[in-house]
Amino acid sequence: MLMTHAKDFRPDAIAPVLPVRPSGLFPGTLVETAAGWRDIAGLIPGDLVYTFDGGLRPVSGLRRAQATGDAIRVPDRVLGNDSALSLAPDQLVMVDTGRAYDWLGSPVALVRAEDLVGLAGIRRRAAPDATLCMPVFREEEVIFAATGLRVHAPTEAGAEHFMVLTRDEAAEVLG
Numbered sequence: 001m002l003m004t005h006a007k008d009f010r011p012d013a014i015a016p017v018l019p020v021r022p023s024g025l026f027p028g029t030l031v032e033t034a035a036g037w038r039d040i041a042g043l044i045p046g047d048l049v050y051t052f053d054g055g056l057r058p059v060s061g062l063r064r065a066q067a068t069g070d071a072i073r074v075p076d077r078v079l080g081n082d083s084a085l086s087l088a089p090d091q092l093v094m095v096d097t098g099r100a101y102d103w104l105g106s107p108v109a110l111v112r113a114e115d116l117v118g119l120a121g122i123r124r125r126a127a128p129d130a131t132l133c134m135p136v137f138r139e140e141e142v143i144f145a146a147t148g149l150r151v152h153a154p155t156e157a158g159a160e161h162f163m164v165l166t167r168d169e170a171a172e173v174l175g
Contacts (some may be wrong), residue, residue, distance in 0.1 A: 001076050002115075002140050007120070013033040014125075017038060022065030022066065022067065022088055022090070022132050023065075023088045023090040023091040023092070023132070023134065023154075024064075024065060024091060024133050024134035025040045025041065025085075025087065025132060025133055025134060026062065026067065026071070026085070026086050026087075026093070026130050026133075027029030027040065027041035027058075027071050027130055027131065027133060028041070028125065029059045029085055029092055029145050029146060030083075030105070030145065030146060031043070031045055031135070031143055031144065031145050031169055032049065032050040032051060032143070032144040032145075032147075032166070033048060033050065034047075034049075034057060035047075036055050037147060040062075040133045040134075040135070041063050041079040041108060041131075041133050041150070041162070042146070043131050043133070043135050044059070044062070045058075045059055045060055045062075045136075046058055046059065046060055047059045047140075049053055049137075050143065050144055051137075051141050051142060051143055052094065052142035052143070052144075053139070053142075055063035056153055057137050057138075057139075057141055057149065058134040058137075059134050059136065059137065060137060060138060061135075061136040062092060062133055062134070062135055062136065063133070063134045063135075063136050064131050064132065064133055065131065066131055066132070067088065067127040067128065067129070067130050067131065067132050069089070070089055070116060070124045070125065070126060070127055071086040071087065071124075071125055071126065071127040071138055072086065072088070072091075072113040072114055072116065072122060072123075072124060072125075073085075073086050073087055073089065073122065073123050073124070073125050074086070074087060074113070074116070074122050074146075074149070075120070075121045078120045078121060078122060079093060079095065079116075079120075079143045079149050079150075080148035080149050080150065081145070081146035081147065081148050081149035082146060082148055083146050083147065084094045084127070084146075085145065085149065086127070086128070086147045088113065088127075089112065089113055089114035089124075089153075090113070090114065091112070091113045091151060091152070092110040092111065092112060092113075092151070092152035092153055092154070092162075093106050093111055093112075093116070093150065093152070093173060094109070094110055094142050094150035094151070094152065094162070095108065095109060095111055095147065095165075095170070095173060096108055096173075097109055097111075097145075098110065098173060099173075100169070100172055104145045104163065104165075104169075104173075106162075106163050108150055108162070109162060109163040109164065109165045109173070110162045110163065110165065111164070111165045111169075111170040111173075112164070112167075113115065115166070115167035115170050116170060118175070119170070119171060119174050120129045120138075120174065122157065125166050134153055135145065135153055136153070137153055140152070140153065140154050140155045140160055140161060140162075141153045142162075149171055
């Protein structure tokens with residue numbers, strides 16, 4: 001589309017560039033594979049990982065990114081996880097919508113880990129000096145981590161098939 005109104009565009013205005021923060025899981029986080037619960041950092045292409053839809057999917061690669069800034073600490077037994085773990089702030093986590101099903105129209109949705117801070121003892125802390133890891137699949141998947149937490153493993157396009165809740169919606173669903 002071509003702009004026809006000169007006043008709508010200022011050549012001297014520079015749009016801010018928002019930083020892209022890495023998502024993923026910290027080394028030591030266990031994920032459910034066909035061979036049992038394994039450290040995410042040890043996954044290799046071809047390993048079979050259990051997904052939310054119940055199928056085993058082969059890992060095609062492992063995306064790695066340096067953790068920066070903060071991490072989100074999720075206590076044990078808060079979101080289905082049997083053990084406490086840390087997540088990157090932008091990591092998407094699957095939650096049950098429960099009583100909000102009627103207005104959301106879905107039994108599950110995704111929420112950014114950062115948007116869970118302050119709910120059920122979830123808090124912010126300094127990120128460890130570590131490399132975040134996330135398996136790469138042919139299609140977007142939700143995998144099991146920390147023996148029960150469901151985390152999103154996106155394609156390059158991000159979350160395509162799941163609703164992503166805002167912070168306010170997450171508070172309503174989990175509050």
